[in-house]
Amino acid sequence: MIMNNALNALAAVPPARILLIKLRHHGDMLLTTPVINALHQAWPQAEIDVLLYEETRDMLAAHPFIHRIYGIDRKWRKLGTRQHLRKEWQLLKTLRDQKYSLVINLADQWRSAIVTRFTGAPSRIGFDFNKRRGWFWQYCHTQLASVSGHQTLHTVEQNLSIVAPLNIAPVRDVTMSYQPDDWQSVQRKLQSNGVEGSYIVVQPTSRWFFKCWDESKMAETITALQKDGHTLVLTSGPDKYEKAMIEKIRALCPSERVYSLAGELTLRQLAALIDHAKLFIGVDSVPMHMAAALKTPCVALFGPSKLVFWSPWDVVGEVIWAGNYGELPDPDKIDTNTKERFLDAIPVDVVVAAARKQLL
Structure with a gap:
């Protein structure tokens, strides 16, 4: 040194x-x-x-x-x-x-x-x-x-x-900040889509698709929560492949109380949306870390990134690690262009149960 x-x-x-x-x-x-x-x-x-x-x-x-x-x-x-x-x-x-x-x-x-x-x-x-x-x-x-x-x-x-x-004291809090006008913009988008009252944010996408869960499993999870009476708002990045994934999921769900703001929000607007949600469900991605920072109750589907390094920090909620349900490859040896979905080992009922627990 x-x-x-x-x-x-x-x-x-x-x-x-x-x-x-x-x-x-x-x-x-x-x-x-x-x-x-x-x-x-x-x-x-x-x-x-x-x-x-x-x-x-x-x-x-x-x-x-x-x-x-x-x-x-x-x-x-x-x-x-x-x-x-x-x-x-x-x-x-x-x-x-x-x-x-x-x-x-x-x-x-x-x-x-x-x-x-x-x-x-x-x-x-x-x-x-x-x-x-x-x-x-x-x-x-x-x-x-x-x-x-x-x-x-x-x-x-x-x-x-x-x-x-x-020799200064560490501060362990992660801070995700946004402005009042970010939330105002989100409110206008929610109202124009007919979203009223409380809602759950679902972020099924990542820029790396090997970090994503099977669309049909995500749709099953959304449908179960929808039947419980919840309103769900789906989000994604602006990438056309991410938006296509959102549409595929929506097509597998009943249409009532399932809405999409995919690709429509800035990062700070997304933070505002997550901050006012009663639950966040998502894969290993930036919004997952945002939800943890904002202390929004969270169900995070994680793998195959390094859990020690990248799990949501100080999260309120539950991290469901795919490695508990199937074998995962060495994170350092993954071909990022692979078509494989390593999260698919995670069962739907585990995610639904975790979500319901956070919603109690």
Whole structure:
């Protein structure tokens, strides 16, 4: 672990400006919020900025403790080499001009290390990743936090371990935020679809179809809850294959009190919808993590991702793991284009019983 005197200086003079870097997918961004919350709790006057991939901005855009978000747009590559480099250089200069006191690099890319070093911040913390052992990674950071034990820790706990060198108290809450107008937009959509009163949100899709449950089994589950008198709202991403999956499920259900907002909601609107639901049923996907963060009662169908790393954090409800009903492949060896549905081993009656238990 590399040490420097800058961290001692932070103890004497609280940081005025902090940058957190994470360049990953939507769910990963949501699970960085405990680090943001911990930094705010330790230094409530500090301005906390975040650098992320532009397409994930909505996950953090309404977070109350974030001062500013900077985005790397992966569409820059389509502008040609000169324009792409110009955009990158402009971003680097902008970040350097902020004169950060502290940079937290949660990412493992060389790009994130270069940005970290270029900020010129006196304190720059990254992880001591095994694959990044070498002089350049060390040169880009003033302190490297240990990753020992990460293989047995949830992603939230892995992220939080980066604040250990700062000697600040960890905050274990994941925060999914949205604005009042997000909920107002959702209410208008619900009303226009004829949805009245309480409802259950069902998210059957993931961008990886091997994480999905059989459409007929999901339809059986929806039909059982429908017969119990519940109203169900189905959601999905905007991808045409996800929307087609929703339509296939709907076609297998009676039409009464089953509605679709598939592909119609922004991430923050989806958060508002989930937050006001009496139950969330879904597969391993971003909305599952959102439901857990929002403390909406949840039935999560999980597998074959790494349960230790990616199960819904501090969930109110039940995680039904496919590995308890059938053999699952090594998560690191899955062909993401496979047509196999590894969740299909989960029985319908188990899911229906779990849902009814949460609805009591």
